[in-house]
Amino acid sequence: MASGIAAWRGFSPTSVRIAFALLTVFTSGDGSALYVAAWLFIPARGEDHSIGARALKDAKGIALAIGLATLLTIVLLIAGVFNDGWFAGWAWPQVFSLAGLTLIWRNGDPDEQASLKRLVEPLEAAATGGRENMKWAAIRVLAAGVLLITGVSILATSHESLALLRPLGAIALVVAAIVLFLGPWWLRIGRDLVAERQARIRTEERAKEREEIASRVHDSVLQTLALIQRRAEDPQKVVQLARLQERELRDWLFGGKVPGDTSAETFAAAVRQVQSDVESRYGVPVEVVTVGDCELDENLSALVAAAREATINAAKWSGASVISLFAETEAGAASVVVRDRGQGFDPEQVPADRKGLTESIHGRMARRGGTATVTSATGEGTKVSLSMPRAESTASPA
Amino acid sequence: MNGLGGKPRVVLVDDHGLFRSGVRAELGLRVQVVGEADDVQSAIELITRTEPDVVLLDVHLPSGGGHDVIAAVKARLPEVRFLALSASDAPEDVIAVIRAGARGYVTKTIGTGELADAIERIASGDAVFSHRLAGFVLDAFAAMPPGGGGGGAGAADKPSFDPELDQLTTREREVLRLIAQGYTYKEIAKELFISVKTVETHVSSVLRKLQLSTRHQLTRWATERRLA
Numbered sequence: 001m002a003s004g005i006a007a008w009r010g011f012s013p014t015s016v017r018i019a020f021a022l023l024t025v026f027t028s029g030d031g032s033a034l035y036v037a038a039w040l041f042i043p044a045r046g047e048d049h050s051i052g053a054r055a056l057k058d059a060k061g062i063a064l065a066i067g068l069a070t071l072l073t074i075v076l077l078i079a080g081v082f083n084d085g086w087f088a089g090w091a092w093p094q095v096f097s098l099a100g101l102t103l104i105w106r107n108g109d110p111d112e113q114a115s116l117k118r119l120v121e122p123l124e125a126a127a128t129g130g131r132e133n134m135k136w137a138a139i140r141v142l143a144a145g146v147l148l149i150t151g152v153s154i155l156a157t158s159h160e161s162l163a164l165l166r167p168l169g170a171i172a173l174v175v176a177a178i179v180l181f182l183g184p185w186w187l188r189i190g191r192d193l194v195a196e197r198q199a200r201i202r203t204e205e206r207a208k209e210r211e212e213i214a215s216r217v218h219d220s221v222l223q224t225l226a227l228i229q230r231r232a233e234d235p236q237k238v239v240q241l242a243r244l245q246e247r248e249l250r251d252w253l254f255g256g257k258v259p260g261d262t263s264a265e266t267f268a269a270a271v272r273q274v275q276s277d278v279e280s281r282y283g284v285p286v287e288v289v290t291v292g293d294c295e296l297d298e299n300l301s302a303l304v305a306a307a308r309e310a311t312i313n314a315a316k317w318s319g320a321s322v323i324s325l326f327a328e329t330e331a332g333a334a335s336v337v338v339r340d341r342g343q344g345f346d347p348e349q350v351p352a353d354r355k356g357l358t359e360s361i362h363g364r365m366a367r368r369g370g371t372a373t374v375t376s377a378t379g380e381g382t383k384v385s386l387s388m389p390r391a392e393s394t395a396s397p398a
Numbered sequence: 399m400n401g402l403g404g405k406p407r408v409v410l411v412d413d414h415g416l417f418r419s420g421v422r423a424e425l426g427l428r429v430q431v432v433g434e435a436d437d438v439q440s441a442i443e444l445i446t447r448t449e450p451d452v453v454l455l456d457v458h459l460p461s462g463g464g465h466d467v468i469a470a471v472k473a474r475l476p477e478v479r480f481l482a483l484s485a486s487d488a489p490e491d492v493i494a495v496i497r498a499g500a501r502g503y504v505t506k507t508i509g510t511g512e513l514a515d516a517i518e519r520i521a522s523g524d525a526v527f528s529h530r531l532a533g534f535v536l537d538a539f540a541a542m543p544p545g546g547g548g549g550g551a552g553a554a555d556k557p558s559f560d561p562e563l564d565q566l567t568t569r570e571r572e573v574l575r576l577i578a579q580g581y582t583y584k585e586i587a588k589e590l591f592i593s594v595k596t597v598e599t600h601v602s603s604v605l606r607k608l609q610l611s612t613r614h615q616l617t618r619w620a621t622e623r624r625l626a
Contacts, residue, residue: 222604254488289533289578324529324580328536337579
């Protein structure tokens, strides 16, 4: 509203508001009446008619305004009888303001009605007790009323008696009354604000969690699905991708392992690592079963390395559609069996310059006291059994 | 008990409609699908009404697990047999379904022919262990030292301790290891110089031990897996 006058006369809204406030103080209330009058009769920016013009057609509103103004006048007149002369100085602006605000409330636009409602709400809340228990509300209002009456009566009588300290005490009492009267409402607003902020923080945390999951699903599942769509004509590749994704998802869901984390700390995890490496490099599914588990030491690392070699051999040469990888941890030893149903070979006929079998498997195992047995016959598949004694008995019965 | 032409009568219980219709289409020639259900309650109602030979039962179901279905039906219809299956399985869930009374467990990645074989095997009263289940069972029984004299500690705090039920024999272990390595029953028979029937007997015996054992290690194992 102040900005309206400012725009109309060319001043800044702030200076207009300050002028009105000063006017109100110096004229004991006439300023507020002037403000309401301006609100009524100056059209808001972007509108053709002032609220006052609309109010003229609102007979009911005018009746209400006159009624309320009359009521207030009577109340003030009665007060004036007990306090001669006081009425004349203060009452007219108030009566006019009340009537004006009533008209504005009925004819203003929704924004103005909302701001008026906010002005009225604490009074309503005080009257009805808001959400409080009725008994407490009654006590509160009563206390506020007593304080208010005491304060006002001291104020009213202070101009006759010249005790300087009494007005100060009276003001304190009035302030206390206001606090008692409006306190709960302010408190509620404060609580609502705090609750709103906490809700916002919780929402943000949840959003962050969701983002994290979304990014993981994107990095793994969605990428894989995209790949599968592009490789749809290659069933082998599709199966391989699906298996890779299944394993990664299973590790994440049941093992708590972050996708992409490749460091294996236990024997069983190292064996699964072999599985995923061979599947992704050679495209042959590897069925893994692990029984028991324990920490990975040097002996077991050698066992896993030999098993990896055997699995890669099977993937490269056997032509089998699936490779079985079985790893078991027992109290005294750990063993791995790599098996395929591929074409097989005759171990006697392997050329001497092929180092894979002799060095990478037999040699690796023998150096640490383990054994390797290769069973294979042409057309009947291959089975590589590896066994490694365990350095110390720390079998964790998984 | 068999339906038309000796085909086993089968009920499918799975919450994925796509999977049910796929299985139904693939198995149509070798089994007779008499009904489908997608949760615990409707499954119990359907099985009680149709009394099938075999129930193909998803380990995970909305409003409970497969073991709830078995528990509810087992007392009234002891002749109905259950084959559990799942896509992504935590070991303890699988063991729970088997302990509740399922006679076998396979993964959903199983081929159509193998699944039909498994259903026929279940229908005729045998047990079906996939390589993964064999691994779980070996794992569950691994906590126990092998051999007859290992019951000392367990016997102390469990008076009803039965060493017969709480151990796997060396032979049963061998059979399970071979299953875990991907061998078929026929290949196991050949490898161990025994008949296929004997392999089936060993597997059924393992199943019985798994279901009847009061061994608290089995429970503890599952608990540990869950906490891990």
